[in-house]
Amino acid sequence: MIKILFVCLGNICRSPLAEAIFKQKIKQYGLETMISCDSAGTANYHVGESPDPRTIEVANNHDVPIKHFGQQFKKHHENEFDYLIAMDHSNRLNMIRELDGEHDSLFLMRDFDKNGKGEDVPDPWYGGMNGFENVFQILDRSTDEFLKFIKEKHSM
Numbered sequence: 001m002i003k004i005l006f007v008c009l010g011n012i013c014r015s016p017l018a019e020a021i022f023k024q025k026i027k028q029y030g031l032e033t034m035i036s037c038d039s040a041g042t043a044n045y046h047v048g049e050s051p052d053p054r055t056i057e058v059a060n061n062h063d064v065p066i067k068h069f070g071q072q073f074k075k076h077h078e079n080e081f082d083y084l085i086a087m088d089h090s091n092r093l094n095m096i097r098e099l100d101g102e103h104d105s106l107f108l109m110r111d112f113d114k115n116g117k118g119e120d121v122p123d124p125w126y127g128g129m130n131g132f133e134n135v136f137q138i139l140d141r142s143t144d145e146f147l148k149f150i151k152e153k154h155s156m
């Protein structure tokens with residue numbers, strides 16, 4: 001089983017949406033026994049909380065089921081997941097700090113986005129639904145490419 005952890009700051013907007021979108025793609029490809037995913041936030045502000053109502057709304061708008069309870073990213077996650085996917089450069093730095101250094105399994109979500117490679121998935125927290133729709137489109141594209149990468153790399 002290949003295990004993937006998507007990570008943002010609060011674990012209520014970007015990373016639970018990435019998790020939900022990726023889970024739906026895993027199911028669509030019939031890869032549920034091969035790939036699993038979860039999400040976490042580098043901050044502890046929203047531990048135990050459901051995703052932001054705007055995250056749920058944008059997921060619902062695209063018929064993507066979403067269910068998650070916030071958890072904080074911790075060092076032990078490096079042993080439990082094969083891929084740690086940061087939503088932005090700041091999340092990545094916070095993760096490196098928690099892990100006491102760089103890690104081979106650490107990537108940026110938009111390393112896999114053809115349209116804006118290596119850029120941040122913008123934090124939609126202070127904006128309106130347009131920002132959440134933009135995040136959805138970025139995550140939909142990036143997770144498509146990421147799934148291709150995983151399938152090729154692990155001969156699925």
Ligand code: 4NP
Nearest residue numbers: 008009010011012013014125
């Ligand atoms: P996320 O968005 O990192 O995509 O979940 C945020 C959620 C909460 C906060 C910031 C960003 N906050 O400051 O509480």
